[in-house]
Amino acid sequence: xxxxxxxxxxxxxxxxxxxxxxxxxxxxxxxxxxxxxxxxxxxxxxxxxxxxxxxxxxxxxxxxxxxxxxxxxxxxxxxxxxxxxxxxxxxxxxxxxxxxxxxxxxxxxxxxxxxxxxxxxxxxxxxxxxxxxxxxxxxxxxxxxxxxxxxxxxxxxxxxxxxxxxxxxxxxxxxxxxxxxxxxxxxxxxx
Amino acid sequence: xxxxxxxxxxxxxxxxxxxxxxxxxxxxxxxxxxxxxxxxxxxxxxxxxxxxxxxxxxxxxxxxxxxxxxxxxxxxxxxxxxxxxxxxxxxxxxxxxxxxxxxxxxxxxxxxxxxxxxxxxxxxxxxxxxxxxxxxxxxxxxxxxxxxxxxxxxxxxxxxxxxxxxxxxxxxxxxxxxxxxxxxxxxxxxx
DNA sequence: GTCTATAGAGAGATAGAC
DNA sequence: GTCTATCTCTCTATAGAC
Numbered sequence: 209x210x211x212x213x214x215x216x217x218x219x220x221x222x223x224x225x226x227x228x229x230x231x232x233x234x235x236x237x238x239x240x241x242x243x244x245x246x247x248x249x250x251x252x253x254x255x256x257x258x259x260x261x262x263x264x265x266x267x268x269x270x271x272x273x274x275x276x277x278x279x280x281x282x283x284x285x286x287x288x289x290x291x292x293x294x295x296x297x298x299x300x301x302x303x304x305x306x307x308x309x310x311x312x313x314x315x316x317x318x319x320x321x322x323x324x325x326x327x328x329x330x331x332x333x334x335x336x337x338x339x340x341x342x343x344x345x346x347x348x349x350x351x352x353x354x355x356x357x358x359x360x361x362x363x364x365x366x367x368x369x370x371x372x373x374x375x376x377x378x379x380x381x382x383x384x385x386x387x388x389x390x391x392x393x394x395x396x397x398x399x
Numbered sequence: 400x401x402x403x404x405x406x407x408x409x410x411x412x413x414x415x416x417x418x419x420x421x422x423x424x425x426x427x428x429x430x431x432x433x434x435x436x437x438x439x440x441x442x443x444x445x446x447x448x449x450x451x452x453x454x455x456x457x458x459x460x461x462x463x464x465x466x467x468x469x470x471x472x473x474x475x476x477x478x479x480x481x482x483x484x485x486x487x488x489x490x491x492x493x494x495x496x497x498x499x500x501x502x503x504x505x506x507x508x509x510x511x512x513x514x515x516x517x518x519x520x521x522x523x524x525x526x527x528x529x530x531x532x533x534x535x536x537x538x539x540x541x542x543x544x545x546x547x548x549x550x551x552x553x554x555x556x557x558x559x560x561x562x563x564x565x566x567x568x569x570x571x572x573x574x575x576x577x578x579x580x581x582x583x584x585x586x587x588x589x590x
Numbered sequence: 591g592t593c594t595a596t597a598g599a600g601a602g603a604t605a606g607a608c
Numbered sequence: 609g610t611c612t613a614t615c616t617c618t619c620t621a622t623a624g625a626c
Contacts (some may be wrong), residue, residue: 214609214610228504229423229504230421230423230502230503230504232420232421232423232424233423233424233503233504233505235600235601235602236601236602236603237600237601237602245610246609246610246611246612247603247610247611247612248609248610248611248612249609249610249611251602251603251604252609252610253609256602256603257601257602257603303502306566307559307562307566308502310562310563310565310566311421311494311499311502311503311562311565312421312424312502313419313420313421313424314424316565316566316568322566322568325566326566326567326568328566329563329566329567329572330567350586353582354578354579354582356575357575357576357578357579357582358579358582358583359579360563360572360575360576360579361556361575361576361579361580361583363559363563363572363576364555364556364557364558364559364560364562364563364572364573364576364579365552365555365556365559366555366559367555367558367559367562367563368498368554368555368556368557368558368559368560368562369555369559371498371501371502371555371558371559371562372501372520372551372554372555372558374501374502374507375497375498375501375507375513375516375517375519375520376517376520376521377507377513377517381520381551381554381555382555384547384548384551384552385548385551385552385554385555387545387548388545388548388549388550388551388552388555389552391544391545391548391549392549392552392583392584392586392587393583395541395583395586395587396583396586396587405591405592426618426619426620427619427620427621428618428619428620436592437591437592437593437594438592438593438594438621439591439592439593439594440591440592440593442620442621442622443591443592444591447620447621448619448620448621
């Protein structure tokens with residue numbers, strides 16, 4: 209349980225620091241300090257900051273998708289599932305591990321670093337669209353509902369909610385936006 | 400027209416660079432290079448990076464609010480105004496000058512830097528809530544509409560749309576989210 | 591007000607011993 | 609695989625001359 213070798217410790221610390229500080233705000237030295245790993249080990253396992261970050265980002269993206277998949281697989285109507293997803297426990301002020309990186313200048317500039325973010329959001333979008341489409345098929349939601357656009361709206365509400373919450377230094381804007389979205393979704397559920 | 404002195408040039412360049420790279424990603428040296436101003440001048444007019452950034456952020460926040468105010472003052476129904484605001488010309492991939500800073504670790508950590516962001520979003524929220532409340536009063540929107548939550552949802556959709564667009568390196572997610580929001584708003588406009 | 595010189599600290603990586 | 613030493617840049621700011 210401690211043979212969870214050095215490499216894993218580096219990845220775990222990098223995931224943590226990317227979440228806290230982003231890519232430009234995170235230094236290799238900080239990773240070493242956080243993980244307790246030495247300089248030599250880091251450059252033995254990874255070519256440098258970028259490669260380590262890439263592995264950490266892919267790991268985070270994978271976890272995010274898995275988690276969403278579990279939550280959206282729960283039983284209930286489409287709106288039940290969406291509601292559970294929206295209202296799950298979140299550390300709102302920390303924000304989204306993936307979304308916060310989208311704003312990082314060095315990440316959006318490097319395709320190898322940006323691509324995992326795009327893939328993660330593509331996955332989430334598909335999951336949500338699937339739930340909504342099923343809701344339409346079962347007659348829970350109006351047939352006129354634009355499934356793709358609604359899925360994107362759900363993602364945007366969450367990501368934007370995090371942004372507003374950080375600006376306000378309060379979870380309230382996030383919660384308010386989510387409430388606003390749910391009200392509109394419920395009102396349009398049926399004709 | 401060139402006596403728009405050195406101080407203004409520094410602020411203008413800082414606004415630009417904060418938008419492009421955020422606070423942690425922007426160095427004083429980059430500001431000097433971008434503005435063509437010398438080291439000595441910068442430290443004569445400002446105590447350092449933080450103070451210069453603060454002035455630049457306040458300037459950007461002010462411009463953002465003014466612009467929104469103009470757009471939302473146009474004639475038409477509440478939904479017309481919101482629609483015009485949502486669909487105005489935007490450089491989607493550059494994102495929001497203010498929103499992008501909310502994710503910056505050094506900005507959300509320093510109250511003097513974060514506060515202007517909070518104030519800007521408070522202002523926008525009030526403007527939007529005002530438009531929606533007026534729509535309710537005029538019978539254009541259902542009385543049951545949660546005005547505050549809906550205003551927050553509009554802001555979140557935009558901010559989240561920017562995040563998703565940067566991750567995808569495409570404006571499409573932004574446009575899709577906005578479309579999804581407008582569809583829901585229109586569907587709930589009246590009973 | 592603006593310029594150049596300088597400086598301590600950290601970023602990001604390489605080298606070579608063990 | 610890991611350690612310590614070293615290196616080149618850059619960051620952010622100060623000092624003092626002009």
